[in-house]
Amino acid sequence: MSRRRTLGTKKKIALLVSAATVAGGGAFVMASTSNAAPTPKSASESTVCLGLATALGNNQKFIADQRANPDAQSEARIANREAVVAEIKRKQEASGCTVGESAQDSQTAQPSQPAEAAQPPAASAQPSQPAASAPAGNTGGGAAASGQQVCNGSTVTLSGEGGAPAASSNQFPAGTKLKVTNLDNNKSTTVEVTSVSGSCALLNNAAFEQVREPGKFLIRRALIEKVG
Numbered sequence: 001m002s003r004r005r006t007l008g009t010k011k012k013i014a015l016l017v018s019a020a021t022v023a024g025g026g027a028f029v030m031a032s033t034s035n036a037a038p039t040p041k042s043a044s045e046s047t048v049c050l051g052l053a054t055a056l057g058n059n060q061k062f063i064a065d066q067r068a069n070p071d072a073q074s075e076a077r078i079a080n081r082e083a084v085v086a087e088i089k090r091k092q093e094a095s096g097c098t099v100g101e102s103a104q105d106s107q108t109a110q111p112s113q114p115a116e117a118a119q120p121p122a123a124s125a126q127p128s129q130p131a132a133s134a135p136a137g138n139t140g141g142g143a144a145a146s147g148q149q150v151c152n153g154s155t156v157t158l159s160g161e162g163g164a165p166a167a168s169s170n171q172f173p174a175g176t177k178l179k180v181t182n183l184d185n186n187k188s189t190t191v192e193v194t195s196v197s198g199s200c201a202l203l204n205n206a207a208f209e210q211v212r213e214p215g216k217f218l219i220r221r222a223l224i225e226k227v228g
Contacts, residue, residue: 040098049097051217054157056088057102061198062168077195084160091160091217150226151200156180156219158208159197165189165207168197177228182211183221190227200224 043053059081066074066081092099151171159168167178172193178201181188189210191203201224203211211219 038096041096042098043101043103046095046097047220048095048215048217049092049101050103051157052088052092052095052097053101053103054155054218055160055202056085056092056100058157058198058202059085059088059159060102062196065196065198080161088160148226149223150178151224154200154222154224156182156201156203156208156211156222156224157199157217158212159202159204161204163204163206165191165210166194166204167191167207168195168202168204169193169200170196170198171200172226176226179225179227180207180211180219181223181225182213182219183223184219185211185213187211188223 041049043050063078063081063085066078089099092101161168167180169176169178172178174193174195176193177190178193179188179190180201180203187210189203189207191207201222208217213219
């Protein structure tokens with residue numbers, strides 16, 4: 001009788017260990033499922049991802065332009081922008097965005113939002129009065145008079161570059177001063193154009209921080225003025 005009780009106890013212990021193993025395995029599977037990485041968001045799903053994709057596209061376009069039309073400083077500029085591209089990709093990964101997704105400009109990244117929808121109220125005008133909405137220099141950039149609104153309908157994002165507040169532009173030469181106002185929070189910054197980019201006004205990190213809304217990498221309603 002004593003032997004049978006001993007065997008019965010061992011069997012019970014074995015069953016308990018087996019049950020614990022199965023339960024532990026189930027818990028491991030559940031934990032593995034819950035820890036699975038979420039699907040990265042695309043530019044069309046997130047404003048943050050859109051801003052980063054736009055910044056990446058602008059820098060990639062700048063690099064491509066420099067390689068197509070090189071000069072004595074092109075290699076240094078390209079090396080600098082490649083470092084910026086790497087930083088933007090790190091930000092995409094940290095923000096849960098699709099790493100490497102780029103857009104040449106914010107308009108191509110927002111096909112469902114035409115340029116008119118992004119224009120600040122002051123830029124709106126009747127189609128029959130083009131002269132009132134686009135005075136001389138508005139599209140040419142460099143010919144705009146001081147204090148004149150330029151780049152109507154443009155959105156603004158960041159280049160990813162460090163340093164003191166500054167901007168880059170595909171319309172204004174180095175030395176031009178631009179005032180960029182975020183109409184969603186009424187913050188503005190006046191910066192000097194120091195380099196070329198693929199946008200009317202592309203702010204570096206320091207300048208963008210002065211006008212951004214928390215957590216956003218794109219200013220949809222921007223007022224851009226040439227002030228010097």
